Amino acid sequence: MIALLEIPLHQAVPYVTAAYTAFFALILIYLAIMAGKLSRIERELGELTELAARRRASGEEPDAP
Amino acid sequence: MYGKRLRALALTTFAALTLTLVLAFFWAPNDANQGFLQKIFYLHVPLAIVTLCGFVYGGVAAIMHLRTRDSRWDMRSYVAIHLSLVFGVGVLVTGSIWAKGSWGVWWDWSEPTLVSFLLIMLLYATYQPLRFAIEDPERQARYASVFAITAGAFVPINFVIVRLSTAYLHPRVLGDISANLPGRFQVVFYLSLISIALLWITLWRYEMTSKHASAQLRALRRLLAGDEDDALPRRSAVPTLSVSVEGGRAGGTPGVGASR
Amino acid sequence: MSAGAPQNRVVLGALLRKELRVELRSFSAVPAMSLFSVTTFVLFHFALQRNALSDDLASGVLWVTLLFAAVLGINRLFVADAEQGGFDGFLLSPADRSVLLYSKALTLLAYLLVLELVAVPAFALLLLGPALWPALPGLLVVLALGDAGIVVIGTLVGALAVRTSVRDLLGPMISLPLLVPVLLCAARAGAPVLGAGGAGALPLRWLVTLALYDLVFGLITFAVFDFLLED
Numbered sequence: 001m002i003a004l005l006e007i008p009l010h011q012a013v014p015y016v017t018a019a020y021t022a023f024f025a026l027i028l029i030y031l032a033i034m035a036g037k038l039s040r041i042e043r044e045l046g047e048l049t050e051l052a053a054r055r056r057a058s059g060e061e062p063d064a065p
Numbered sequence: 066m067y068g069k070r071l072r073a074l075a076l077t078t079f080a081a082l083t084l085t086l087v088l089a090f091f092w093a094p095n096d097a098n099q100g101f102l103q104k105i106f107y108l109h110v111p112l113a114i115v116t117l118c119g120f121v122y123g124g125v126a127a128i129m130h131l132r133t134r135d136s137r138w139d140m141r142s143y144v145a146i147h148l149s150l151v152f153g154v155g156v157l158v159t160g161s162i163w164a165k166g167s168w169g170v171w172w173d174w175s176e177p178t179l180v181s182f183l184l185i186m187l188l189y190a191t192y193q194p195l196r197f198a199i200e201d202p203e204r205q206a207r208y209a210s211v212f213a214i215t216a217g218a219f220v221p222i223n224f225v226i227v228r229l230s231t232a233y234l235h236p237r238v239l240g241d242i243s244a245n246l247p248g249r250f251q252v253v254f255y256l257s258l259i260s261i262a263l264l265w266i267t268l269w270r271y272e273m274t275s276k277h278a279s280a281q282l283r284a285l286r287r288l289l290a291g292d293e294d295d296a297l298p299r300r301s302a303v304p305t306l307s308v309s310v311e312g313g314r315a316g317g318t319p320g321v322g323a324s325r
Numbered sequence: 326m327s328a329g330a331p332q333n334r335v336v337l338g339a340l341l342r343k344e345l346r347v348e349l350r351s352f353s354a355v356p357a358m359s360l361f362s363v364t365t366f367v368l369f370h371f372a373l374q375r376n377a378l379s380d381d382l383a384s385g386v387l388w389v390t391l392l393f394a395a396v397l398g399i400n401r402l403f404v405a406d407a408e409q410g411g412f413d414g415f416l417l418s419p420a421d422r423s424v425l426l427y428s429k430a431l432t433l434l435a436y437l438l439v440l441e442l443v444a445v446p447a448f449a450l451l452l453l454g455p456a457l458w459p460a461l462p463g464l465l466v467v468l469a470l471g472d473a474g475i476v477v478i479g480t481l482v483g484a485l486a487v488r489t490s491v492r493d494l495l496g497p498m499i500s501l502p503l504l505v506p507v508l509l510c511a512a513r514a515g516a517p518v519l520g521a522g523g524a525g526a527l528p529l530r531w532l533v534t535l536a537l538y539d540l541v542f543g544l545i546t547f548a549v550f551d552f553l554l555e556d
Contacts, residue, residue, distance in 0.1 A: 011166075012100055012101035012102040012166060013101065015102055015105065015162055015163070015165065015166035016101060016102060016104045016105055016166075018162050019105040019108055019109070019158075019159045019162040019163065020105075020108060022155070022158045022159060022162065023108055023112070023155050023158075023159060026151060026154060026155045026158070027264075027268075030151055030268065034271060034272065034275060037275050037279070038275060041275070041278050041279060041282055044282050044286070045282060048282070048285055048286055048289055048290075051289050051290060052289055055289070131549075131552055184502050184505055185502075187501075187502045188499070188502035188503065190498075191495060191498045191499045194491070194494075194495060194498070195485070195486075195489060195495055195499070198489035198490045198491045198492075198495060199488070199489050199490075200490075204488070207552055207553075207555070208485055208488075208489075208553065210552070211481075211485060211549045211552055211553055212485060212499070214545065214549055215481060215503070215542075215545055215546075215549065216503075218541065218542070218545050219502075219503060222506070222538065222541060223505070223506060226506045226509065226510070226534060226538070227509075229530075229534065230509055230513070
């Protein structure tokens with residue numbers, strides 16, 4: 001059994017800061033990974049648009065089998 | 066469409082979180098016992114509650130998936146579990162920091178939230194390896210749902226059992242921190258709970274939108290590229306949504322996986 | 326719809342006899358589990374550098390060993406079926422699917438019982454300080470409830486993990502966290518029974534918790550098992 005320590009303000013601040021920072025960092029890392037996925041979607045969309053344009057230019061219908 | 070209310074949701078979340086932070090640091094008084102350190106509690110406990118609910122929701126969505134065989138439910142379950150894993154890391158980290166500040170040690174077996182979370186995270190860490198180890202998408206989704214249901218049931222039960230065991234074996238000198246909150250503490254705590262819950266929901270929708278967009282992209286690719294597409298079918302732990310060609314909405318049949 | 330109870334019992338009997346025959350022919354599970362448990366006791370002796378254990382330590386060491394040996398058995402439970410198409414044969418028959426669950430659960434229980442017939446005396450011989458005989462009734466109760474928990478979770482996880490590409494890894498990884506409450510309750514319940522000052526009374530709270538846990542997960546396993554068998 002360990003008793004809770006009452007620690008003075010200046011000692012507590014680093015811990016509180018660390019906890020909140022860790023939380024925000026976690027969320028931001030998550031968002032960064034999602035952003036990576038988003039840019040991959042954007043890139044693929046660009047490729048497919050190009051592909052469709054090429055198809056259209058060469059006279060085929062875009063959704064030919 | 067999962068992206069429809071996303072912007073409003075995100076703004077609300079941001080407002081709620083900001084309000085919570087302001088109130089927590091400038092309005093709520095310092096705790097009589099713990100002082101300033103208690104402020105971590107506004108982050109740690111709501112994160113824990115929301116994470117547990119997220120895992121349970123993952124189980125509920127899995128039940129729906131097994132009942133309806135709609136791959137959308139599988140995706141909802143997957144994203145819920147995935148997101149709760151991330152939040153769970155946050156619980157362990159903030160809890161550990163709090164323990165260090167309160168008791169001088171990074172880990173304490175007498176803190177039931179931390180202990181039960183460790184166990185839950187160890188269990189859910191097997192979710193993605195399990196999915197990845199099954200190639201057939203339909204079977205992958207089915208087995209993952211069985212896991213999510215079992216694990217979802219385990220979450221609350223384990224929480225209670227660990228609480229029982231630590232209360233019995235390691236009674237803490239001071240009472241449970243989250244109980245019996247007076248006035249201002251209570252307001253900020255519930256506000257924080259709502260904010261973190263909103264954050265979870267927003268991120269969940271965000272990820273669902275992203276996955277849905279990827280699925281639609283795959284369908285588009287299949288339509289356009291057809292014979293030319295030489296992308297090799299890749300094994301993936303992520304559920305596949307089949308997208309109907311006409312409507313453009315993710316459909317109900319189990320995903321067929323990669324392009325060819 | 327399956328026919329009435331007699332047919333289920335007949336099928337169950339047939340399946341259990343099959344399991345017995347397979348195990349007797351191949352000895353793929355029980356000997357390894359038993360040997361493993363004895364070896365583990367030896368390891369504990371060297372790791373803890375103790376000649377005799379009692380109370381918490383004895384109960385804990387016994388249960389950890391049983392758990393790890395059980396995990397070996399869980400791994401083996403469905404392997405023969407998965408590799409040799411036993412599932413398909415069963416699914417094509419008109420038998421009720423839950424009979425497969427019962428047969429596998431009873432088989433795992435049988436593995437555990439044989440394991441304990443070897444492990445508990447070995448434990449008493451090698452590591453247990455207090456005498457085994459007075460502790461036996463209490464210990465049997467704890468073993469019964471603990472076995473029920475292992476069986477219920479092990480059958481489910483065994484079926485889940487067997488048709489994945491890394492079944493030997495996933496089986497333990499998934500089952501061990503799920504078995505922690507069983508371990509917790511069983512070890513706590515067994516501690517006073519293996520007390521240095523003579524066998525104490527069984528703590529009811531841990532037994533009740535364990536029994537409830539077994540019940541809840543028994544129901545869950547029963548509810549979801551069929552979904553693992555399709556296709």
